[in-house]
Amino acid sequence: MTSIVARRGQSYLAATRRAPYRHASTIAPAPVTPAEFTEHLLRCTPPGGWRDSIAVANSGGPDSVCLLFLLSSVLRERKAKQSDTAGTFPVTVHSIHLNHGVQAANAQMESVAASQAKRFHVPHIKISIPWTTQSQSGKPKDQITEEYLRRARTALLYMAISKLPTRCLAYAHHADDQVETSIMRLSCGSKDWGASGMRPVRRWGMGESKDLYRPHLRGMQTWIVRPLLDIPKDRLIATCEANGLEYVVDPTNFQPDMTIRNAIRGYLHRREVALQTSPAINDILSIPQNWKERGFEDAIQNLCPGRSTLTHLRSAVSHLGKQLELHEVQATSALNRAVLPSPPSTILLSVDKLLGCTEPQTQTAIARRIMRYVSPQPWASLAAIGHARVASSQALVSLLWDNSRTLHSLRTFTSGGCVMWQAISLGRDGEIKYRLPEPHEPLLWLGQRAPPPAGKVYNLHFNVTERLQAALQRGQPKFTCCYDNRFSISIHLDARQYVKVKNMVWSLPEMLEKGKIIIRPKATLYLPEVVWERNGEEDCLLGYYRPTKKPRSLQWTGVPWVAAYFARPLSML
Template sequence: MAGVGPAPILFNEFFQMFMRCMPPNGWPVNSKIAVGNSGGPDSTCLLFLLNMLLTDLRSKAMARQSIPTSVVSLSVNHNLQETSQLMAARSASNAEAMGVEHLTLDIPWGTPPFSAKPVAGQPVEQVAREARYHVVFNGMTHTGAHSVAFGHHADDQVETSLMRLARGTTELGAGGMRRCRRWGMGTGDVEGGLGWVGHHGLNRWIVRPLLEVRKDRILATCEEHQLDYVNDPTNFQPEITLRNAIRKMLTLQEEGKDMVIFISDAYPASLTITQSALSGLPQHIASSLDKIKVAAADLQDTPMDLTGGIHQLHGAVKVLSSRLEDVDNEVTFHLKNLTLPSPPSTLILSSHALPAVVDPTVRLAFVLRVMRYVSFHPWGSMRADGNRRRTSIQRIIDTLWQFDGAPPFTAGGGVLWQPAIFSAKKRLRVGTQCLGRQLQPGERFAWMASRLPAVPYHVLDTATLPPKLDVDVTERLATAINRGNPSLEVLFDCRFLVRFDLSQVPEELVDALRKYQETGVNVRIRPHTKFYWPKVVLRQPSCPDTIHATLLDDGQIGTFGRAPWVSMEYIRLLDAT
């Protein structure tokens, strides 16, 4: 008697999967969700299920629930392979057959901010990924989508976990992709550059409803509903990408083919694949496969046994993913208990309460969360996490959790760590003056995390600063005023959102800005105070600078008696995602 095949995904089941991906503040009312549609089985299945779900809920007048009300299909034409046009066309036809709005996004290689089309020998996978995410975000903006859903599934999750192990990730990284995460500010530091999305990315989400579903169930769903799709032939060529090589390796191991055991001092009881099984791989891919085998066996709490193939790894990766969620929750709990009232853009942590955080993994996640909050690098980028360099992060942990204090230091991420003495009634003391000092009643030792200064505070007003710290907004203001725009938003130092209410701009300044090239008027955002808070400065020929707005210690805006046409908000987040 033949065995029962994998079951297709039921609609009620998918509804639960989808709701587990809901952003922390819920789905916005009347929002639209995009689906990254490649034309393959995973995204075709996801688009079908999501469209059917939203259609069914609308028909039952259940749209009052916090769910998106419509879906849009986005496909990317990389134009890197002969099949690119075919897959883009299949994506469009599938969406049309389902009655779903569709947009095909072509990557304009060679047109800034996109590089020239990558060729053999270049890191094609990374370049294509950055370009793909850039145009997908633009597609979300164009169609008004609040979130984008990707068809990543449980098999992809295993592959991602192993890829991260090859890069030397911690247990946190081995947990793989999250079901729901913010887009973030992007991968680039240059406004308008490839990967840059700025503050808009803090309110956009990536969701993966199928993340715990195995590939065979997705294929069964496509078969059950007679969904037409196309397979990307490059997904099965192990010499092209590390992901493909991992996929091939796991298939071979599951089938028990071409496996040998070897014992060595460096890699005891490790597994390797014979030359005949995966021959002709580039050296960097072959080397990464060897690193995976060692790192998978070395995971402390949940070692991963590669010998049984991908199906045996599902459970281990699911445990790691669950562990990641538990760590996130524990870090959130400790931050609430440890954080003291802090000046804007800083975080003050009570030293005497830090020993309550015992788990090394939680300590690691705790430090990374604080760095991401304080850093001037784009929120969500690896640079904001100090590139997750193990030695640097461990130095921070060792210093913060010691009991005898330490002088100010930095260990990456653009974050300065300083000892502090906190008192609810007296002024805050920060820096070396706190070392060796006896506490007075009502005082406690603490650590302050703040932005790493670019130049010493005493020369801040006269020093030449990088463009991101000396932002000329004159042209943008003039253009917005001439167009009749009601407001203008400017991200300053990847930390503050400065808003200009153009209906409140003083009339004399409006007139000067309309002719700024003639009048020489210049409006800039520059930092002030040792924490690099923003101030809006007006410069005019033969006149001293005039400060129009500045952030004050209590987080309020000082406008010096002028109309409140400028507001400022610190927008970094302490959230895990």
């Protein structure tokens, strides 16, 4: 199937005359105005405000071309008015196009993406999956899958924005995409949390072990925004047509056998046509034609029972998203009351303060937030929240909201996300006591990293000597690494850095030549310790101690040119 190009003055209906899956509509949709888009953009503002620049993933399709047009128009208008946009809005926008190189239409999409960026006076870069040499994972081109393409796309887009003066990437996912995502997740067994669809703003995260490129700590400061999630597809098309924008309709979007999302899109179209053209249809379940479509219809009925149209489904998913945000806000308030000071990478909770939170959805939000905070699994990965299994979050909810104090309820417990829980008490001086609380003492739970499996603790030992030597040779001012997906460890690189051992002064190059620098876990909390090992001896470059005035806190100690901090936030984003 060849690509379909809508050029200036040509309607989407004319351009898609060969595309069978356009949602039916009886009322002409209104274009999105810059003022309306501004409101949607503000709702996507990352915590701390916008940086100077934002990048758009520009496929050359109508959605991303529309997003690039609206974003560039708003920013250009504010610049012309000399509005103060510091932190409130981005100042500049970049366009990034990824050529997958797997179909004939990709060259045309690349050309249109570049031409539209040029028309909007937006800096544009193009990248390609390097099939001609070797793919990112070494897979031959004829063995690619949709999952592989997704991971390749994510990796290459991140590497592209890392070279730009931005830490924010905007996607053009819209309200119809939200409906498809919700149905896809529900048909795979998700509950309300998954059915609420994509978030308008979220951290990029640390990446997962299967990813082709993992951003680690940099991903924690990088944001993904989706300003169009509340806007239907037909209004984006109307915006393109009203402003004479050129775009390419990807023909693979209309091939139901290619992806489950395509199959859902095709079923929604046929269902919408049936509902609008045959008002006498009483049995909505007669529309599905196979077992897969029956699963889609079951998901739709779960989301919005009855003869629900696409408009109803959009509203239902939007409502779920707003409810989720409300529960997250309530979870933040409850955690602010219940969290007590504790060592880094741990969380200490007062059960008495949690009991006031009785809403099940908020309890689930708290459980997932805690797992993600303490877990050694990559932040934002499903593994960090127990693979989003209901059983994982409910097991933790049952533990934290149980004040019965029976021996069974106070047992040490490992929840999803590799987080271990134990009931503890506090001494008179506030020191943590690893014993069960007495009846007159408050019930407290300490969550910490679970011990690695037997024989796997050495997986947390890292020799960074060669990496430090290479960084020194390149003239890097600082070496930074992510330890156990939990800590950022930085070593300032300067030949003048030294350590004094037994009245002898060793410079950093000498230390690297005579021995090795190791990062390893220490004690039961698995906090990082940086040591210099040589000839059977070792000296601590970074460790921690417990100050007497603040018994529940830990402070780092060691040489001034080695530092560490806990990198995982407890916030909702």
